[in-house]
Amino acid sequence: DAKTTQPPSMDCAEGRAANLPCNHSTISGNEYVYWYRQIHSQGPQYIIHGLKNNETNEMASLIITEDRKSSTLILPHATLRDTAVYYCIVRVVGTYKYIFGTGTRLKVLA
Amino acid sequence: NAGVTQTPKFQVLKTGQSMTLQCAQDMNHEYMSWYRQDPGMGLRLIHYSVGAGITDQGEVPNGYNVSRSTTEDFPLRLLSAAPSQTSVYFCASSRAQGGPNEAFFGQGTRLTVV
Numbered sequence: 001d002a003k004t005t006q007p008p009s010m011d012c013a014e015g016r017a018a019n020l021p022c023n024h025s026t027i028s029g030n031e032y033v034y035w036y037r038q039i040h041s042q043g044p045q046y047i048i049h050g051l052k053n054n055e056t057n058e059m060a061s062l063i064i065t066e067d068r069k070s071s072t073l074i075l076p077h078a079t080l081r082d083t084a085v086y087y088c089i090v091r092v093v094g095t096y097k098y099i100f101g102t103g104t105r106l107k108v109l110a
Numbered sequence: 111n112a113g114v115t116q117t118p119k120f121q122v123l124k125t126g127q128s129m130t131l132q133c134a135q136d137m138n139h140e141y142m143s144w145y146r147q148d149p150g151m152g153l154r155l156i157h158y159s160v161g162a163g164i165t166d167q168g169e170v171p172n173g174y175n176v177s178r179s180t181t182e183d184f185p186l187r188l189l190s191a192a193p194s195q196t197s198v199y200f201c202a203s204s205r206a207q208g209g210p211n212e213a214f215f216g217q218g219t220r221l222t223v224v
Contacts, residue, residue: 034212043114043200043215044153087152097168098202098213100145100152 004088009105012082018075020104022088025069030092033064035073037084038103044087047073078108112136116201116216123191123223131186131219133201139214140206142184146170146197147218153200159184160206191223 005023012018024033032051036044048055048062050071055062061074075082087103117132135142143158145168155168159178173195175187184203188195198220204213 036213041147041198041218041220043202043217044213045215046212049212097143097155097158098153100154102150102152 003099004090004101006086006088006101006104008102009107011107011109012075012078014080014108014110015077018073018078018082018106018108020073020075020086020088020106021070022073023070024088024090027068027090028092031090032092033062033068033071034089034091034098035060035062036087036089037082038087039081039084044100047086078106080108080110082106083108114201114203114214114216116199116219118219119217120220121222123188123221125191125193125223127191129188129191131188131199131201131221133184133186133216134182135184135201135203135214136182137203137205137214138181139203140181141204141213142178143168143202143213144174144176144184144186145200145202146195147200148197156186156199188221191221193223195221196223197221 034049035047038044050062064071085103085105114135140161144156145153147153154170157176159165165176198218200218201216202213
């Protein structure tokens with residue numbers, strides 16, 4: 001599985017867009033990019049995933065560069081409840097294994 | 111739909127004691143796995159199972175055993191607890207085929223070994 005690199009922490013003002021970057025320069029052609037978040041010490045929660053096209057769901061948008069070496073998770077209107085650790089993971093769909101790095105600790109400020 | 115249920119939520123053990131952390135899922139998922147999370151760290155894979163009767167080791171398996179006799183249950187056994195096993199343990203499940211195969215995680219078991 002490819003490794004990912006994320007900034008250790010970020011701040012975002014409430015109501016503004018939070019843009020969380022992830023570098024995955026060694027990603028393989030059949031590996032998807034997944035994003036999870038962990039609020040306090042709860043179990044990680046799935047947010048979104050994508051292969052090469054940009055994706056949007058009710059929680060967030062995922063922008064993947066054309067060369068697939070990096071991606072950005074966008075929370076369009078961050079709220080205080082979005083304060084969490086966000087993990088970017090690459091994996092082959094259908095495999096069991098997730099490799100978690102240390103993620104980005106996002107703090108949304110009032 | 112309960113999802114992934116872990117019990118107990120908290121546990122304190124003395125060094126050398128054994129115990130079993132329980133994990134059950136009601137989504138008929140083929141894949142189940144156990145992770146541990148130490149303070150300030152990401153999750154690390156302990157053991158995993160791709161179906162009933164099939165288990166294998168992850169990156170940090172020493173001191174733990176697992177079995178998978180049913181699709182629903184995947185217990186994690188600590189054979190002889192050590193302080194180094196103080197951690198938060200998460201169980202996860204996911205489908206093998208179809209859709210995003212996202213993993214669903216339990217709420218964790220916080221284990222302290224004294």
